[in-house]
Amino acid sequence: PKLVITEQPKQRGMRFRYECEGRSAGSILGESSTDASKTLPAIELRNCHTIPEVKVTAC
Template identity: 70%
Template structure:
């Protein structure tokens, strides 16, 4: 998800400024993390901060950061990590933790049924 100036994803695939129909695979960021949506927690606190809210989250409707992989249906993996907000993006000192997270990043298998990741 920690919001000390984070950008959602630093992706290896090229991301056009405005998605256009083409045969080139690209990642579309559907929803960014909510700015200052939660506070960083140290491991010694003994509890997690919970899931990272999306920018459209409200007290009654919870949303999450979301990406969509376009123009690709084969096997593969998506890997998301925290990076600094400003370019050039650098690895952030905080890490993602939780289901499908290891070593500080989120990773999941791509499949034809799963081209959207939350």
């Protein structure tokens, strides 16, 4: 099996957040996102016909 990243996350500068703002920092957009068209990071799992299910966990 091979994991291929087809849409990288968009680079954004880090920003200080106050504790009262909580953990939510908004969406992680894809590299080709524009104001008119939003994309998300994407991956492809290739050559894994025998794997019935893949679980993805984000931290």
